[in-house]
Amino acid sequence: MIGRIALRCSAFLVLLAGWEVANRLGLIRPFLLPPLAAVAARLAQDVASGAFFLNAAATLYRTLAGFALACAIGIPLGILISRRPLVGWFVEPIVSVGFPMPAIAFLPIFMLWFGVFDLSKIVMTGFSAVFTVIAAADAGTRGVERQLTWSAQSLGASRAELFRDVMLPAAMPQILTGLQVALPLALIVEVASEMLMGGNGLGGMMVNAENYADSVGVYAGIVEMALVGGVAVALMARLRRHLLRWHPEAAA
């Protein structure tokens, strides 16, 4: 475990070493690529002042709120697509068009509808994630063996109970795969919205630094985003392992 983490970190160490060497040799102007030490110092300063945590919390709050919205709407819809013809008729074509759309194109509309504060960003983030969630829940539900639902019915489950007792858990591996794709997507769109709209958060802070030609701040922002994204993805993988401990993949 520790060995594996060390191996993964070593790739970044090589990258950072290249950064430092390029600086020291004067290959790139410091404004285009500031010294590693300056970026590290800014990072330490952001952590010490608490600015990093405030911005990360603001970004994560809106990302997770949007993501939760996408799950709350997307999972039931995805399960119902193949089970309720009316839902399938309505949702399926919309998903197939919406899925490859660049979601961020809707930002001006959401700003008009929901204002320039948290709500429009949350809706934007949820909107960007919801299609992936619907598609995953749909795919997972279609693969459920009919014997599984028949067993539940003959044990006394009603048709409504089948969704909670059989469809949802049976589709869970594929739903989680969808969520693992949707979460970074939500984070990307959240940061992009902050960069376009300004305000607090990691993206907002970075665009602020950019406006003041503060290239150290821009690089520090990138590193902070990478940290937050990495932690979010790792926690999601952990959640998957916990929820799927019954699944053969857990043994691997």
Add this chain to the structure above:
Amino acid sequence: MTDKSVPTGIVITGLSHDYTPRAGTRVRALEDVSLTVATGSFHALLGPSGCGKSTLLYCIGGFLPVQIGSIRTDRGLVTAPGPDRGVVFQNFALFPWKTVLQNILYGIGKRGIRGAEARDRAQRFIDLVHLTGFEASFPGQLSGGMQQRAALARTLAAEPDILLMDEPFGALDAQTRRIMQEELLGIWRQTGKTVVFVTHDVAEAVYLADEISVMSARPGRIRRTLSAGFNRAADPAVFKRPDFAEQVELIWQMVRAEVDDARRPVSA
């Protein structure tokens, strides 16, 4: 056992069933099937693959709609799945996300029994199928034979009147199958349930069943119903008896004729 369910018989009258493999095409799977399964008896449906024996079982289970004809148990007409008819599938169909204990508790909970009483009851059925010690295992961690024991316990714990079994031992190796057959007979004698058992294994049908219905293929019809009755002997060595071998051979010839028939091209 303190099983409060009452075994009931099954009366099937003029049952036909069509299915739609593609939109616009209809294939007749069952044709005018009439059959009576006596209360508490063990009835085998035997036939070549594709003869509709599983379709017939699924109709009794209420999983497929009754289109033409009727199926009646002592509780009335069959229109939907219900806990009075328990089912065991070839692929076990356990809930893989639940442990053995949770799987068995599922049907018990649906009957409104909870807490310590539910656990006691689940444990009784776990003990009955010899899975003691595996309560906390997930199905994926068990062998095929053990998964089928768990599935059988789950079905029995819901206390159905009728047990529907769809080639339940078809996915097991020969040794495990023999042991499971013996244990099923033991459980059947204890509980006195009405059993409908689908198989394509002639010896299995003769060993287990009171009565055997041989089915023909495409469309599925009941060709003949014969009585066997070796199961009442409670003698695992029945396989070696000459009259057992004779009965197997006789029925095999009938099934064989159906297989040959099914191979011939379908005429309009």
